[in-house]
Structure formats: structure tokens, C-alpha cells
Amino acid sequence: MEEKEISQAVISRLPRYFRYLGELKERGIERISSQELSDIMKVTASQIRQDFNNFGGFGQQGYGYNVEYLYDEISKILGIDQMHQLIIIGVGNLGQALTNYTNFNRRGFVFKGAFDCNPELYGMKIRGVEVRPTEEIENFVRTNNIDIAVLTIPKDQAVPMAQRLVDCGIKAIWNFAHVDLDVPENVQVENVHLSDSLMKLSYNITRYEKKHGRTGNGKTGS
Amino acid sequence: MEEKEISQAVISRLPRYFRYLGELKERGIERISSQELSDIMKVTASQIRQDFNNFGGFGQQGYGYNVEYLYDEISKILGIDQMHQLIIIGVGNLGQALTNYTNFNRRGFVFKGAFDCNPELYGMKIRGVEVRPTEEIENFVRTNNIDIAVLTIPKDQAVPMAQRLVDCGIKAIWNFAHVDLDVPENVQVENVHLSDSLMKLSYNITRYEKKHGRTGNGKTGS
DNA sequence: AAAGTTATGTGAAATTAATGTCAAATCATA
DNA sequence: TATGATTTGACATTAATTTCACATAACTTT
Ligand SMILES: NC(=O)c1ccc[n+]([C@@H]2O[C@H](COP(=O)([O-])OP(=O)(O)OC[C@H]3O[C@@H](n4cnc5c(N)ncnc54)[C@H](O)[C@@H]3O)[C@@H](O)[C@H]2O)c1
Ligand SMILES: NC(=O)c1ccc[n+]([C@@H]2O[C@H](COP(=O)([O-])OP(=O)(O)OC[C@H]3O[C@@H](n4cnc5c(N)ncnc54)[C@H](O)[C@@H]3O)[C@@H](O)[C@H]2O)c1
Numbered sequence: 001m002e003e004k005e006i007s008q009a010v011i012s013r014l015p016r017y018f019r020y021l022g023e024l025k026e027r028g029i030e031r032i033s034s035q036e037l038s039d040i041m042k043v044t045a046s047q048i049r050q051d052f053n054n055f056g057g058f059g060q061q062g063y064g065y066n067v068e069y070l071y072d073e074i075s076k077i078l079g080i081d082q083m084h085q086l087i088i089i090g091v092g093n094l095g096q097a098l099t100n101y102t103n104f105n106r107r108g109f110v111f112k113g114a115f116d117c118n119p120e121l122y123g124m125k126i127r128g129v130e131v132r133p134t135e136e137i138e139n140f141v142r143t144n145n146i147d148i149a150v151l152t153i154p155k156d157q158a159v160p161m162a163q164r165l166v167d168c169g170i171k172a173i174w175n176f177a178h179v180d181l182d183v184p185e186n187v188q189v190e191n192v193h194l195s196d197s198l199m200k201l202s203y204n205i206t207r208y209e210k211k212h213g214r215t216g217n218g219k220t221g222s
Numbered sequence: 223m224e225e226k227e228i229s230q231a232v233i234s235r236l237p238r239y240f241r242y243l244g245e246l247k248e249r250g251i252e253r254i255s256s257q258e259l260s261d262i263m264k265v266t267a268s269q270i271r272q273d274f275n276n277f278g279g280f281g282q283q284g285y286g287y288n289v290e291y292l293y294d295e296i297s298k299i300l301g302i303d304q305m306h307q308l309i310i311i312g313v314g315n316l317g318q319a320l321t322n323y324t325n326f327n328r329r330g331f332v333f334k335g336a337f338d339c340n341p342e343l344y345g346m347k348i349r350g351v352e353v354r355p356t357e358e359i360e361n362f363v364r365t366n367n368i369d370i371a372v373l374t375i376p377k378d379q380a381v382p383m384a385q386r387l388v389d390c391g392i393k394a395i396w397n398f399a400h401v402d403l404d405v406p407e408n409v410q411v412e413n414v415h416l417s418d419s420l421m422k423l424s425y426n427i428t429r430y431e432k433k434h435g436r437t438g439n440g441k442t443g444s
Numbered sequence: 445a446a447a448g449t450t451a452t453g454t455g456a457a458a459t460t461a462a463t464g465t466c467a468a469a470t471c472a473t474a
Numbered sequence: 475t476a477t478g479a480t481t482t483g484a485c486a487t488t489a490a491t492t493t494c495a496c497a498t499a500a501c502t503t504t
Contacts, residue, residue: 015418061452062500079428093322097315188426196237204410206301283482284470
């Protein structure tokens with residue numbers, strides 16, 4: 001059986017489809033055509049059909065797509081029909097914020113453990129999740145079938161920690177440290193580089209102002 | 223003068239170049255060829271040259287690129303040679319984590335104000351930034367030359383809040399709420415959809431397991 | 445059940461992005 | 475200052491992605 005590789009460009013769009021379909025579902029809408037979805041989402045109907053067709057025909061000619069069915073299929077494609085066990089490494093500002101966020105749960109992402117190297121944090125509980133010393137990571141990952149490690153530690157710590165995670169059989173790393181991780185291909189990495197995102201925003205501000213001749217609000221410190 | 227539009231694909235790569243150049247600069251390295259950078263960054267030398275050339279010739283034939291000069295030029299392109307004034311709207315888990323993060327400062331992104339609708343938070347200070355009632359947003363944005371609003375409020379609040387920000391002349395919105403904002407083209411939006419990012423990770427885990435036939439937490443186990 | 449309508453799925457065309465190639469400029473060196 | 479090595483910038487080529495267009499299947503209505 002020939003499984004063709006789906007491009008990441010397509011995958012990146014799936015969560016957005018999923019979100020819109022979830023909203024339609026909640027509003028009790030049963031069916032939708034690629035054209036209607038196109039109007040709502042501001043992407044071409046053609047792209048919508050192409051995207052879905054990568055995974056097989058979910059629609060019906062003359063009818064369109066069944067919202068609930070399509071929603072379920074996308075959730076299967078994304079693998080969020082299954083539970084994922086997470087641990088968080090680095091219980092600082094960002095680590096705590098993520099652990100406290102309840103909405104990941106609703107998509108089947110469950111925080112099972114939290115780890116830090118700061119002894120003062122040991123035993124502290126965040127939404128029922130206890131903070132443990134980093135020494136326990138390896139054992140915890142293995143005995144609790146952890147899929148994903150969330151890395152919210154300083155960047156110089158992230159590289160060796162990623163290696164430890166790889167060595168104890170983690171499946172994926174959600175990396176918030178501002179550094180590239182070099183891992184084998186059996187470990188998936190998704191980077192969230194917030195500074196990069198902010199810089200892109202800065203570029204777009206600058207570009208717009210250049211193009212439209214507004215030099216800005218005088219600013220530069222003041 | 224004909225200013226050709228640079229594709230967002232190129233822009234997305236600039237912060238990464240910037241990061242690597244910063245590291246080279248700190249290590250005291252003066253010059254680098256596209257081939258050397260290619261080896262370090264794992265992108266083709268051709269793409270590096272092509273990317274830089276979008277903005278004019280920064281290199282010298284037979285020599286390569288001057289690290290510091292290139293670093294400075296990219297920082298100008300990204301607009302981070304200038305200060306940016308930020309406000310944060312929604313001082314919850316995520317809002318506080320972001321406000322506490324000192325590294326944005328070093329790139330010229332400065333938090334000038336924080337706003338929430340919860341009266342219990344008014345007057346609270348986060349790294350010297352005082353939390354104010356949302357009613358004061360409009361006036362604050364105008365009198366303090368705020369460029370960027372960071373939106374860390376629930377998604378149903380984000381849409382009307384974005385409208386208020388647009389109306390009082392904000393230049394950009396850094397949106398963490400899981401919803402698409404519809405704003406005029408003079409306002410730049412950069413979305414950080416963390417759930418989308420997690421779903422992509424989930425997809426890649428699933429894809430890898432499908433491809434390699436490991437259904438459970440079988441481990442790499444060497 | 446037939447006729448007309450709708451909207452998918454698909455292959456082809458167009459566009460956009462990435463990679464490969466090489467002449468020409470500059471560097472290093474003797 | 476001449477020579478050979480290096481490396482960019484520009485252009486050509488290839489690959490990937492998006493859009494177009496339409497035959498075809500299924501729906502709806504009479
Ligand atoms: N907070 C933000 O808004 C933000 C934004 C962008 C990027 N980041 C990145 O996220 C990471 C965390 O940021 P933060 O603001 O939460 O930092 P933080 O200092 O608040 O927290 C870091 C935590 O990691 C722990 N730690 C350090 N080394 C460790 C190790 N080897 N093993 C386990 N725990 C360790 C520390 O004890 C601390 O509790 C950093 O890499 C930062 O660059 C954060
Ligand atoms: N915390 C996370 O890790 C995380 C992850 C992904 C997405 N998000 C998104 O970020 C946003 C904030 O998440 P959070 O975890 O910080 O939530 P939170 O509940 O901790 O904080 C939200 C804050 O916004 C304030 N608020 C609500 N409505 C407001 C309004 N109209 N004006 C001003 N302030 C208002 C609340 O009083 C609260 O202080 C949400 O949209 C959430 O979906 C958060």
C-alpha cells in the first residue's frame with residue numbers, strides 16, 4: 001500500500017479547518033460546501049477540496065461535506081482522537097501558565113508530571129500535578145507512557161535535556177526554548193519561538209509604514 | 223521606486239538567521255560564507271544567498287558576509303533596531319508569563335501597560351508594570367504611542383477587543399486567543415495558536431507511528 | 445423515474461518557492 | 475602585480491503549491 005507523504009503546508013491548515021468545523025457543529029449546522037466554507041474562512045474552495053482529498057473523499061457530490069463526519073475525520077488525521085500524556089520540564093513563568101491552561105485537556109492532552117531543577121519547587125502542585133526533581137524524568141517517562149515533553153527551560157539547558165528525553169524514548173518535544181534541537185527522526189519536534197513571531201510582527205509594522213510613508217509615532221524610546 | 227514585495231516565507235526565516243548571526247557575533251566570528259552558514263543551519267547555501275539578496279547585496283564575492291554588518295542589516299529589516307511599545311490585555315496565566323519575560327526587552331519590545339477587566343487585579347504590578355482597567359486602554363494607547371497590543375484574553379472577548387484596538391489606532395496585535403481577528407490592512411496581526419501547534423505535533427507523532435508500525439509506547443529502546 | 449441542479453474530485457495550468465549553476469568580482473599570496 | 479582560489483549575485487532549472495476548470499456522481503424536485 002502506497003502512503004503518500006502529506007506536506008506540512010497542508011497539515012498546518014488542518015487545525016484551522018478543525019476549529020471552524022467545531023464552531024459549525026456547535027451551531028448545529030449539518031452540512032457545508034467547500035464554497036460556503038471558503039467564504040467563511042477566506043481560503044479558496046479549491047484549496048479546501050484539495051486539502052481534504054489528500055486523505056480521501058470526505059464529501060459527496062451534489063451535497064457537500066457532513067460537518068460532524070468531517071470534524072471527526074480531521075480529528076483522527078490529527079491524532080487527537082487519542083489521549084496524549086504530557087510532562088512539563090521547567091516550571092517557571094511559561095511552564096506554569098501552560099500547565100494551568102485547561103483547554104489542552106479537552107483535546108486529549110493531559111499533563112501527567114512537572115519537573116524542575118529548583119528544589120524549592122519540589123512538591124508544589126499545579127492543578128493537581130506535582131513538581132518533581134529532574135532526576136526522576138527518565139523513570140517517569142517510561143513508567144507513565146509519556147508521549148510529549150514540553151520544554152520550558154532556558155535555552156542552554158534545552159539541548160542536553162532534549163538528549164535525555166530522546167534517550168528515554170520520548171515521542172515528541174514541544175520546544176519553547178529559543179534554540180534548535182537536533183534529534184533523531186523518530187522524535188518529533190515542534191518549536192514555538194515566540195521571539196521570532198514578535199520579530200515577524202515588527203517586520204510587518206515596518207513594512208507597512210515604509211509603504212505608506214508613515215514613519216511612526218516619532219518614538220524610538222522617548 | 224519599485225519596492226518588490228518580499229514573501230512571508232522569506233520573512234519567517236529572517237529571525238532564525240538573526241539568531242545564528244547573533245551567536246556567531248558573540249563567539250567573535252567576523253566573517254562567514256553562505257556555505258559555512260549552510261552547514262551550521264542546515265539550509266542550502268543557495269537559499270541563504272537568495273534570501274539576503276532580496277534586500278540588496280550584503281556580501282562580498284571571494285570573502286563572504288561580515289557577521290556584524292549582516293546582523294545589523296537584518297535587525298534593520300526586521301525593524302528591531304527601533305523600540306516597540308507594548309501593552310498586554312488580559313493579565314491571566316499567559317499574560318503574566320509574557321510580561322515577566324525579560325528577553326523581549328533586549329530586542330526593544332517594552333511593556334508599557336497591562337489591562338484587565340478584573341477589578342481585583344487593578345493596581346497589581348508585574349515587573350513595574352501596573353495593571354489598569356480596560357476602560358483606560360484607548361487613552362493609554364494614544365498618549366503612550368503604543369505599537370503592539372498583546373491579546374491574552376478569552377477568545378470570545380478577543381474579537382470586540384480587537385475592534386477597540388483598531389479604533390484607537392493600534393499598529394499591531396499579537397494574538398494568543400484561539401480565534402481569527404478581522405482587522406483592516408493597516409493593522410498587522412500575528413497569531414500564536416498554541417493548540418494548533420500541539421495538534422501538528424500530534425499529527426507528526428501519529429504519522430510516524432503509522433509509517434513505522436509502532437502503535438503503542440514501544441520505546442526506541444536502542 | 446426522469447430532468448435539472450449542485451458540488452465534489454481530479455488532472456492540468458499557473459504561480460510561487462527552492463535549488464543548481466556559473467560568470468564575474470574580490471581575496472590571498474607569492 | 476600576476477595567479478589561482480574563493481564566493482557572491484544573478485539567472486536558469488526544478489520542485490512544490492495553489493488555482494482553475496470540468497466531467498461526473500449524487501442530490502432534489504417534479
Ligand atoms: N515566559 C515567556 O513569556 C517566554 C517567552 C518566550 C520564550 N520563553 C522561553 O521559555 C523558557 C522558559 O521561560 P520562563 O519565562 O518560563 O523562564 P523561568 O526562568 O520563569 O522558568 C524556567 C524554569 O526552568 C527551571 N530550570 C532551569 N534549568 C532547568 C533544568 N535543567 N531542568 C529543569 N528545570 C530547569 C528553572 O528552575 C525555572 O523554574 C525559556 O527558554 C525562555 O526563553 C519564555
Ligand atoms: N495559558 C495558556 O497556556 C494558553 C495556551 C493557549 C492559548 N491561550 C489563550 O490565551 C488566552 C488567555 O489564557 P490564560 O490561560 O492566560 O487565561 P486566564 O483566564 O488565566 O486569563 C485571562 C485574563 O483575561 C482577563 N479578561 C477576560 N476578559 C477580559 C476583557 N474583556 N478585557 C480584559 N481582560 C479580560 C481575565 O480577567 C483574566 O485575568 C485565552 O484566549 C487562551 O485561550 C492560553
